Amino acid sequence: MTKLAQLQAAVAKQGLDVAYLSDPMTINYLTGFYSDPVERTLALLVFPDQDPFLFAPALEVEAIKESGWTKPVYGYLDHENPYALIAAQVKQRVANPQKWGAELGYLTVARLRGLTDQFPTAHFDVDLTPVIEQMRLIKSADEIAKLDEAGKWADFAFEVGFQAVKAGVSEQAVVAELEYALKKKGIMAMSFDTLVQAGAHAAEPHGATSERKIKENEMVLFDLGTVYQGYISDASRTVAVGKLNAKQQEIYDVCLEAQLKAQAAAKPGITAAELDKVARDVIDQAGYGEYFIHRLGHGMGMSEHEFPSIMEGNDLVLEPGMCFSIEPGIYIPGVAGVRIEDCVHITEDGCQPFTHTSKELRTL
């Protein structure tokens, strides 16, 4: 059954008259077409027992047809009211739709008003987000093949980035080199802004790449990912420039042990919370628990904000096909930051990473 057919079955099961899907990532997942329409209207309308249709800005219609979408697609011009046009199409299929499902997080007040103006007695209170999240939780073999390919390009980017690291070079210059190399190979998008952080700057896990110059005898943290056919990679490595002191070496070793232990423990049957604890225990016992200030990992696939979340309190039992990051970090303000991250998919008896760059400390 296609993903769209699965969603259609869920719409029927919930007794909905129509589903209005407008998260661009959901539309990509269900149709294979991706575009962020920004303030314009892009929606997928799904019915319990009729063909779905796409509704898009007129300037997207050709791209939608070229993407392989064979069901109806209707475009609108900027001066037209998109909701009036959507309503006309919906009413041809369902005379008086009352029960609507939608991704409530994507229905801004303005968009909801656009719809309720057309359907004043309809109810828009069924949230389909959990249905979509549940579908996206388990990846198919085809999705895993794309994630593998995205991972290979992350490995390539590390190799180019490591070559560019030396004392006196800025963090930004290293990012420029590796992204230029990717673009020359046809990888046009990163999953997120590439992070290269040197020395104490790496102790800010959500800091940005800066013009700071890399110095001798410090660590450099890389966090990067590429997009391949709509699927992402996300991986981190921390490398040494020159000679590390005992403290730097120790936090690297502890972080690596936590990462390797968690990756070895990731298999069907363990819960997300238990897996988080495997890594956290290593860091706690080494005395650095207070410096590991985020969950062990996040789900990933088409985006890096999927389920499962690998954290305390999540008793979800891991199953084959689930994909997530394993990324312990130790961040000591003013001193140094280390993070080591691979994303993996759960297999029948363990897990397989999407990235394979060595995690042994690399000295440049």
Ligand code: MN
């Ligand atoms: Mn990352």
Ligand code: MN
């Ligand atoms: Mn990550």
